[in-house]
Amino acid sequence: MMRLYFPLTEVLTLAEHAAAAPEHSPSFTQHEDGKPGDPSLVWVKDDGTYLMTNGIPGLLHDPANPESNVVVYAEGWGTGTGPDLNQIDDIGGDDFVEHIPLDERYGEFPTFLEALRAYLKAGYAWLIIESRADLTFDISMAKGVRR
Numbered sequence: 001m002m003r004l005y006f007p008l009t010e011v012l013t014l015a016e017h018a019a020a021a022p023e024h025s026p027s028f029t030q031h032e033d034g035k036p037g038d039p040s041l042v043w044v045k046d047d048g049t050y051l052m053t054n055g056i057p058g059l060l061h062d063p064a065n066p067e068s069n070v071v072v073y074a075e076g077w078g079t080g081t082g083p084d085l086n087q088i089d090d091i092g093g094d095d096f097v098e099h100i101p102l103d104e105r106y107g108e109f110p111t112f113l114e115a116l117r118a119y120l121k122a123g124y125a126w127l128i129i130e131s132r133a134d135l136t137f138d139i140s141m142a143k144g145v146r147r
Contacts, residue, residue, distance in 0.1 A: 001090055001130050001131065001132050002088055002090035002091050002130070002131045002132075003128055003129070003130050003131075004049060004074035004075075004077065004091075004128065004129045004130075004131065005074060005075040005076075005126045005127075005128055005142075006051055006072050006073075006074055006075070006126065006127045006128075006129070007072065007075075007125065007126065007127075008116070008119065008120050008124055008125055008126055008127050008141065009120060009125075010072040011041070011051055011072055011116065011127045012116050012117065012120055013059075013070075013072075014041055014051055014052060014053040014059065014070070014072060015039075015041055015053070015102055015112075015113050015116050016113075017053040017055045017059040018039040018040060018041065018053040018054055018055040018102055019039045019055075019102055019113055020055070021039065021053070021054075021055025021056055021057070022056070023036075023037070023055070023056040024036065024037030024038060024039055024040065024054045024055055024056060025037050025042075025054045025056060027040070027097075027099035028097070030099075037054055037099075038099075038101050038102075038103055039054070039055065039101070039102045039103060039113070040053075040054045040099040040100055040101050040102055041053065041054075041099075041100040041102065042054050042097060042098070042099055042100070043096075043097070043098040043099075043100060043129065044071075044095075044096070044097050044098075045082075045085060045091060045095055045096050046082060046095040047079055047080065047081070047082040048073050048074075048077050048078045048079050048080065048081045048082060048085070049073070049074050049077045049081075049085060049091065050071040050072055050073045050074065050077075050078075051071065051072045051100075051127075052069055052070065052071045052072070053070075054099065058070075074129070082095075089133040090131050090132055090133050091131045098137075100112070100139070102116075106139075112139075115141075119141040123143055124141040124142060124143050125142065125143055125144060126141065126142040126143075127139065127140075127141055128140045128141065128142055
């Protein structure tokens with residue numbers, strides 16, 4: 001299992017953007033089924049691994065540059081780490097895009113978005129994605145220093 005740590009404050013910024021956006025890019029399955037996208041975080045593995053919003057219009061560093069998407073890299077897995085990630089069975093191999101819906105239940109919270117807000121308010125610092133070689137993953141939150 002590989003643990004990826006994302007700063008929760010920055011992740012919530014992405015989530016709030018997706019929730020407020022008037023449109024959303026669909027997941028692969030939604031696209032194939034002709035369905036619209038739902039507000040989601042998008043977990044990407046290519047040159048590094050990161051989260052971004054699926055909100056349209058996108059959250060951009062430079063509004064004049066449609067390619068300047070704001071992304072939140074996993075700690076230690078930024079630009080240039082793609083080749084290293086490819087060597088790790090729990091996340092390696094092909095690049096991917098995985099949608100994480102914000103409107104689905106998360107633990108005792110009615111939605112994942114509400115959970116993100118509550119955990120940040122309670123002093124949690126990290127969103128953790130635990131990825132496994134069988135292509136499954138879990139999401140949790142943690143306080144304090146990354147372990």
